[in-house]
Amino acid sequence: MPLDLIQCITADEHDLRNQSIDALCQAATGAELLAETERLDQFWRRSDNLYARVRALFFLYAIHRFHLPHRPEQVAGRGRTPYVGYRHLLARRFEEAIDHFRHAARQDGLSDNLASALATAYHLLAFQTLANQVRRSVRSVAGNQWMFRVGHPSDHPLRLRPELRQTGPDQTYPLLHETTPVRMDLSHSAWSDIFFLGMDYPEGARVLNVSIDLGVRGRDQAPRPPVEAYLRVIDEPVLRLTSIDLGTTADVQHLHEVFDFARDYLGLLKAAVIAAGLVPPGLEGGEQPLRDVLEKLVGSGQGLELVSQVNDIPKGSRLAVSTNLLAALIAVAMRATGQTASLTGPLSESERRLVAARAILGEWLAGSGGGWQDSGGVWPGIKLIQGERAQPGDPEYGISRGCLLPRHTWLGHDAVSPAVRDRLQQSLVLVHGGMAQNVGPILEMVTEKYLLRTEPEWTGRQRAIDLLDTILTHLQQGDIRALGEATTANFYGPIQTIIPWAHTAYTESLIQAMQQAFHTDFWGFWMLGGMSGGGMGFMVDPARQTAAKDFLQQTMTRLKGELQHALPFAMDPVVYDFAINENGTHATLHSGRDALFPPAYYAMMVPRWLRMDPRTLTRTRRAELRYIGDISTRRTDFKGLVNQLFERMLPDRGAADDRQESLRELMHRVGFDPEQQEAIRRDLRSGLLGLAQNRLPATTVIEDVEPTDVIDCRQPAAAALAECGSQALRNGEVAVITLAAGTGSRWTQGAGVVKALHPFCSLQGRHCSFIETHLAKSRRQARAAGTAIPHIFTTSYLTHDPIAAHLARVENHGYDGPLYLSPGRSVGVRMIPMMRDLRFLWEETAHQQLDEQAEKMRASVQAALLNWAQESGEGRDYTDNTPLQCLHPVGHWYEPANLLRNGVLRALLQARPQCKWLLLHNIDTVGADLDPALLGQHITSGAALSFEVIARRIEDLGGGLARVNGRPRIVEGLALPREDIEFRLSFYNSMTTWIDLDQWLALFGLTRDQLDDEATVSAAIRQLGATIPSYITIKDVKKRWGHGHEDVFPVSQYEKLWSDMTALPEANCRFLVVPRPRGQQLKDQAQLDGWLRDGSAAWVEERCDFND
Amino acid sequence: MITINKAVVTAAAPRQRTLPLQTLVDRDGATKSALVIILEEILAAGVQEIGVVIAPGDQAAYADAAGDYAGRLTFIEQAEPRGYGHALWQAREFVGTEPFLHLVSDHLYVSATEKGCARQLVETARETACAISAVQATRESQIGLYGTIGGRPVPGFTNRYDIECVQEKPTPTLAEQTLAVPGMRAGHYLCLFGMHVLTPLIMTLLEEEWAKTAAGQNLQLSPALSQLAAREQYLAVLMQGHRYNIGLKYGLFMAQWALALCGADRETILADLVELLATRPG
Secondary structure: OOOOHHHHHHOOOHHHHOOOHHHHHHOOOHHHHHHHHHHHHHHHHHOOOHHHHHHHHHHHHHHHHHHHHHOOOOOEOOOOOOHHHHHHHHOOOHHHHHHHHHHHHHHHOOEHHHHHHHHHHHHHHHHHHHHHHHHHHHHHOOOOHHHHOOOOHHHOOOOOOHHHHOOOOOOOOOEEEEEEOEEEEOOOOOOOOOHHHHHHOHHHOEEEEEEEEEEEOOOOOOOEOOEEEEEEEEOOOOEEEEEOOOOEEEEEOEHHHHOOOOOOOOHHHHHHHHHOOOOOHHHOOOOOEHHHHHHHHOOOOOEEEEEEEOOOOOOOOOOOHHHHHHHHHHHHHHHHOOOOOOOOEOOOHHHHHHHHHHHHHHHHHOOOOOOOOHHHHHOOOEEEEEOOEOOOOOOOOOOOOEOOOOEEEEEOOOOOOHHHHHHHHHHEEEEEOOEOOOOHHHHHHHHHHHHHOOHHHHHHHHHHHHHHHHHHHHHHHOOHHHHHHHHHHHHHHHHHHHOHHHOOHHHHHHHHHHHHHHHHHEEEEEEOOOOOOOEEEEEEOHHHHHHHHHHHHHHHHHHHHHHOOOOOEOOOOEEEEEEEOOOOOEEEEEOHHHOOOOHHHHHHHHHHHHOOOHHHOOHHHHHHHHHHHHHOOOOHHHOOHHHHHHHHHOOOOHHHHHHHHHHHHHHHHOOOOHHHHHHHHHHHHHOOOOOHHHOOOOOOOEEOOOHHHOEEOOOOOOHHHHHHHHHHHHOOOEEEEEEOOOOOOOOOOOOOOOHHHOEEEEEOOEEEEHHHHHHHHHHHHHHHHOOOOOEEEEOOOOOHHHHHHHHHHOHHHHOOOOEEEEOOOOOEEOEOOOHHHHHHHHHHOOOOOOOHHHHHHHHHHHHHHHHHHHHHOOOOEOOOOOHHHHEEOOOOOHHHHHHHHOOHHHHHHHHOOOOOEEEEEEOOOOOOOOOHHHHHHHHHHOOOEEEEEEEOOOOOOOEEEEEEOOEEEEEEHHHOOOHHHHHHOOEEEEEEEEEEHHHHHHHOOOOHHHHHOHHHHHHHHHHHHOOOOOEEEEEEEEEEEOOOEEEEEEEEEEEOOHHHHHHOOOOOEEEEEOOHHHHOOOOOHHHHHHHHHOOHHHHHHHOOOOOO | OOOOOEEEEEEOOOOOOOHHHOEEEOOOOOEEEHHHHHHHHHHHOOOOEEEEEEOOOOHHHHHHHHHHHHHHEEEEEOOOOOOHHHHHHOOHHHHOOOOEEEEEOOEEEEEOOOOOHHHHHHHHHHHHOOEEEEEEEEEHHHHHHOEEEEEEEOOOOOOEEEEEEEEEOOOHHHHHHHOOOOOOOOOEEEEEEEEEEEOOHHHHHHHHHHHHOOOOOOOOOHHHHHHHHHHOOEEEEEOOEEEEEOOOOOHHHHHHHHHHHOOOOHHHHHHHHHHHHHHOOO
16 A cells, blocks of 8 residues: 555544554655655645644654665765755744755765754744744633733733732732642543643543642641732832842843843743733833833832742642742732632632633743643632533634643542542642753654554553543542552553653662552552653552651652762652642732742842841831731741841851852862863963864865775675674773763753663663663673773763762673773863853854744843853853862863873783773763774774774764865864865764774873883873863853752863864774764754664664663 | 614713813804814704713802703702712612613714714614714823723624623723624724713613612622623614713813814914924923
């Protein structure tokens, strides 16, 4: 039967519509696939149905990403992507990019590189189309539209309710107080609450959502609604925004500040101000003073104060704290402006729906995004939330199958009795495991897999839908044990089938510990949402709940201690106390002495007021201070306030001093060279070093290599080469060096974990770290050769101790061969970046433009960071973080060189004097192994260094193999004079290098015999190092604070790179083209899913021996 | 066909009771009180019996302001200010069992046709034989000042609507959800014009609402109008004319300009305006 993917898209019949594209494509020939891409491309262009377009785009993506690259008869192994198309891609002009790429394919034939470019463009266009539709739907919700039409303060239609404008006899204004629970998803919806899914597959979008009060065990006396918002009138024409939890307040005086979300930590409050219509989105860009808006809204010379508090509930709880906070702020502001019928009490159903719609709008404005169930805390108790088919009259009708907003069905006490609710509360232990991870990539993966109907995931989704019914039945019957079994089945079944990355080694360890400790009293695990490791639930026999809480607290703390270098923990784990909230969001109005904010607000604000001239205090503030004085001795919640005030006004400097001391100790211990640091700083400040100075002279001639410059090793090699390599292996002439000094800035967005230890993937049914995977490959080759193979991991001050401790704990993962750690001997202190470098990075270099709102956010963040760099002092040492986050390794060029200095190579050669060949590779090049044929190739070529390269794809950025002034070498991306040059280069550097040990030593001017002479070795390294360029780079570093909060700062560091060895004229280098699965580096966790699906993971698995 | 012989003007609201007593120059160039202009609007519609609901103690001032028309008026006192609906309900005995024309006293009207606004409304009411309110398309930024209707166009007419509900001074948020009328420009709603022909059922509905009104609360007209729409046919007609709320900031000033610019002194006023603009101080 001929391939007909369009039928899959347009068919109404369930069986046709829901066919797996992978299965269909695997059965097709390459020519059929190419022909189908033509038809699909024409189809999406002419289709006016949103989901038909989007599915066609996803099909095109999948064919180009996963299927055509495996059809070498249709796709050339080497090719180029037109730079102009890439520029369109960066500028989000995806359709033009596709046109350029297709034109190039018609002209030159489709290559692997072009296929990757087309896949990326189709993928991005599909998501842009979906996101645009959600935005249009949010704007078109009745009740939201007017806010986009208000273009001038004179048009502002809202007025504050009179009850809030009337002062009491004491001259204070009433205070409106909104309390809102958070929500937990009892079913884990298999992410079916993603807007895109709900709008295309409303029948499958269902969740069981419970509003809950929370308390942190051991800290809070009892659970209470964790989210609070306050609003009152003030006698100043400003918008005063205060986040108690973040300790931030600001008086907003200009319209543009309201729309500047990243200026401070008040972005969420600003989004609420806009989404609630206080400052309608239509006013963005207006030049009028905010005072004019406030005059219309409140009165002449008056303003508003909006305060938020989430009672220190940590970020990443998977309880949708931020969405419910947004909803609470919006609700309080809508009540205050008469947009709800009642000022106080609960909301009506239509009002709740509108608050939910406004919260979606607010999330879009602030550049964040959750699911449609996240504002569930606005509703009371337990409810079934389901997608709703679009009907005539709905704005979505004719565009998507489902509506933007779902339908909430409240499950009253007749459906779930009070006794059952009690049993649930007595059985369930809610925790925050301490991990906080970005779930954005997961949500994209879920959407993509749904739209492609990939077979296992689609089956998993159907199973998740069935499990929801099971969970609901057990809940209604009050069988909590069976409910626990169902949530566990959901976690190990559909959830991990759809997204394997939702599970972590940490979670698995916790579950196993619970099983061992509680046996049959452990009823089940329940993943709260997003991904595990943060908010999680454990169901136990109610009689054991207290014991389970104690056990989980201890176990999570212990496991965090063991895994904190391997996984990105943002905070210490906590156990919650919780209770079902039967009110939903609820407001009260307070006046006179009762119109007070929480004590933490005054602990933050009173010191500021006391520093002001008393004559400038407003009458309201004077009255408030009098009240605080009165009640601070009488109200229990205010009793600790006086102490807090003293602590705030006279802060203890101890912690900051300790940090400085600890950093100095660390620098001393790891061999920091202050003279080198000062020299770099001097050059950085004077402009001799910098991002722009990294580049080669503009007159440099850089061209793609000739076919004769590389040896193509992608096809099976001659038997003689393999035998040559095998012989060397059998003779014990080979060792492996894995570069493991880094923390993977991109891998965990600067979280500072040891990448080598990160359990990045499940291989052969186990969570495997990079280090374990590399050892498994060496083990396999060692067993094949019948000899032990030495494996060296180079480390740095950041990674040495954790790797050493880990290997000791796991007994080297049972690795038989000698295993060495090569500690780093070079370190630098990160520096506050130069503003010119930040501008160069953000303005001069190409970067992916984001969608409209996210781009605004990014611009705002960048402005704030420029300000930070200026205020902190450009070029100064970066010390305002944990000591380990302030230092940096100085580039992987030093890592092999350190082998000479730290005695590891000497020790290796003493034990293995026959060792002649080294395989050096990066920690994240998971496919690299001691392939005998490649080793044989290297040996027979006589090269000093054989660098492995792969055919470039569009995502391979950062330089590559080139002829520089006529000589083949690897050139780093940051050294290229122009960015378009990279797009002329066919091969990308994998960093994997075969080394002839003696020739390499000769480059230093050394022989084996001289390795004992420390002075000679040091001088040799210095001498060769002087010929290698130092690059300035900007890296992101996370600073953690508060309860799971993180800030990311760009910092300057300098480094020398291994690939610049190819530039040495005396180095005898070869370049081997290897298969992509071997040379692919895993730099970003978002790559993992594609890596798993395109067969690369299986390729690696085949080369591993885990000693099971 | 119904007959409309009576009109009720409400003028008892505490903050509005002096508004009709202010003096303006009417279209004919004569100086009159706002009350007289309203009364002449009613009389031009062919309605002769007029009841004016006033606050206690205001009768003398109103009689004085009514000038030659004072003798035609029946003054009805609202003993305590309990809202607009309550004020109208005080006229229940005056209207008896007949349909009646109702105008507020803080609005002045300028018709775009030869016929006055009240006359347009009364003629439409006679034709439709049901309760009918005059409405005006109003931008959403202004709807917080007026009662606003939700409804659907009457087939075959471009200016008549079947009223489904009435909301008093809604926010645009509520208006978008419940008061959108097909055919209206985006962001525009049909707001009450301050001029209605009502059937006696409204008095019954007000009585029912009053029975439910708690002590200290006011009785509004809009909920009763919504009830009216549920109980019998109730239409809205888009007026060919404009209303001017003289209770707003610069409201009286704007009303005066409107009257002057469509009256006998138009040329003089325009000339004066040009001179003022040319020589304005500062």
